[in-house]
Amino acid sequence: MTNQPLADKMRPQSFDQMVGQKHLVGENGIIRRAINAGRISNMIFSGPPGTGKTTAANIIAKHSDMQLYKLNATTASLSDVKEIVAQTSNVFGAGGILLYLDEIQYFNKKQQQSLLEYIEDGRVTLIASTTENPYFCVYNAIISRSAVYEFKPVSPEEIKKAVLRGLDILNAERGTDIKISDGAAMKISSIGGGDVRKSIGLLENAYYVAQNEIDEDTVNELSPSMTGAFDTDGDVHYNLLSALQKSIRGSDPDAAVFYLAKLLAGGDILSVCRRLQVIASEDIGLAYPMAAAIVHACTQSARELGLPEAAIPLANAAVLLATSPKSNSAYSAYHRAMSDIENGYGNDIPLHLQSPLFKGYKYPHDYPKHYVKQSYLPSDLADRKYYEFGDNKNEQAAKAYFDVIKANIK
Numbered sequence: 120m121t122n123q124p125l126a127d128k129m130r131p132q133s134f135d136q137m138v139g140q141k142h143l144v145g146e147n148g149i150i151r152r153a154i155n156a157g158r159i160s161n162m163i164f165s166g167p168p169g170t171g172k173t174t175a176a177n178i179i180a181k182h183s184d185m186q187l188y189k190l191n192a193t194t195a196s197l198s199d200v201k202e203i204v205a206q207t208s209n210v211f212g213a214g215g216i217l218l219y220l221d222e223i224q225y226f227n228k229k230q231q232q233s234l235l236e237y238i239e240d241g242r243v244t245l246i247a248s249t250t251e252n253p254y255f256c257v258y259n260a261i262i263s264r265s266a267v268y269e270f271k272p273v274s275p276e277e278i279k280k281a282v283l284r285g286l287d288i289l290n291a292e293r294g295t296d297i298k299i300s301d302g303a304a305m306k307i308s309s310i311g312g313g314d315v316r317k318s319i320g321l322l323e324n325a326y327y328v329a330q331n332e333i334d335e336d337t338v339n340e341l342s343p344s345m346t347g348a349f350d351t352d353g354d355v356h357y358n359l360l361s362a363l364q365k366s367i368r369g370s371d372p373d374a375a376v377f378y379l380a381k382l383l384a385g386g387d388i389l390s391v392c393r394r395l396q397v398i399a400s401e402d403i404g405l406a407y408p409m410a411a412a413i414v415h416a417c418t419q420s421a422r423e424l425g426l427p428e429a430a431i432p433l434a435n436a437a438v439l440l441a442t443s444p445k446s447n448s449a450y451s452a453y454h455r456a457m458s459d460i461e462n463g464y465g466n467d468i469p470l471h472l473q474s475p476l477f478k479g480y481k482y483p484h485d486y487p488k489h490y491v492k493q494s495y496l497p498s499d500l501a502d503r504k505y506y507e508f509g510d511n512k513n514e515q516a517a518k519a520y521f522d523v524i525k526a527n528i529k
Contacts, residue, residue: 272313
């Protein structure tokens with residue numbers, strides 16, 4: 120009896136056997152069309168774990184006359200690449216080397232630059248995979264010489280096909296006739312969060328503890344408390360935080376609560392607290408200034424409580440922000456000012472604002488309505504306007520106050 124994981128035993132041998140990624144490997148998928156046309160170029164696969172990146176590379180290798188070598192950048196080095204090239208120098212005439220480099224983000228810039236040499240002279244055709252955004256972690260020169268393909272989380276409906284196929288393989292191997300309820304099959308397919316390998320691993324565990332049928336109770340007992348393709352250091356994590364912020368900015372409390380729950384299912388409180396506090400000032404801002412104070416109190420409470428109770432104040436904060444009036448006027452004003460600073464403007468601060476004498480400075484409290492007209496910006500920015508009042512009730516009230524105090528002031 121072998122301990123080979125079921126996911127490896129049933130790894131697809133053709134594009135037709137793959138589940139998900141129809142936009143890439145389906146009948147009209149872009150990768151499939153390229154391979155059928157005999158075009159095997161340098162490729163970068165990005166996407167969450169368990170979505171078929173390694174499987175696709177294996178299938179592509181079968182369609183080429185190149186020798187496939189696999190390395191994982193978490194443990195490999197450039198010397199491993201050099202050794203492969205040296206050992207296989209006699210096969211260049213037969214098509215060369217197809218190198219599958221998993222987790223390329225763990226190669227530093229210098230290593231990736233050195234790898235580029237083998238790509239440019241044709242000795243190596245590269246298929247690199249990463250769970251992170253390749254435009255942030257892959258050397259630009261490698262990206263410019265590669266086709267970049269996004270692998271997406273696989274839907275539960277697609278994963279279910281693999282789950283049922285996996286059960287057939289287990290039954291055939293062991294001469295059993297274990298059944299699975301439709302509810303259990305969908306639960307297993309959903310609980311992987313788009314990661315086929317994770318769902319297949321859960322199926323395998325459920326198979327060995329089942330009597331005659333895998334039911335939902337069995338699956339629930341085996342299910343991890345935190346599910347999904349969740350990596351607090353990876354793109355999936357930041358995509359969820361981005362989706363949370365965009366949902367709140369778009370005034371959708373339902374989506375905001377969903378993405379909050381998704382993040383908390385991964386056990387991450389600190390990133391959620393930081394992001395909610397950013398949103399309170401960036402997206403709600405002066406339309407409801409108290410939102411920042413309320414959200415700060417909610418996030419502080421969440422840190423003290425810990426999960427699962429932390430979800431309560433965080434849900435309050437998310438819904439409050441999603442249903443609050445929105446303004447980014449102060450945020451936009453800051454970036455306009457920063458743009459001028461970065462372009463070298465505004466170096467001469469007016470003399471009447473400089474210590475110690477403040478010569479010529481007019482003290483506003485000595486004047487009617489506590490206002491007097493004088494210049495505050497540097498001379499080369501004297502007429503610059505960074506802040507524009509938002510169209511919300513709070514900022515319009517402030518605008519009305521400004522109109523009053525500045526009326527008839529020359």
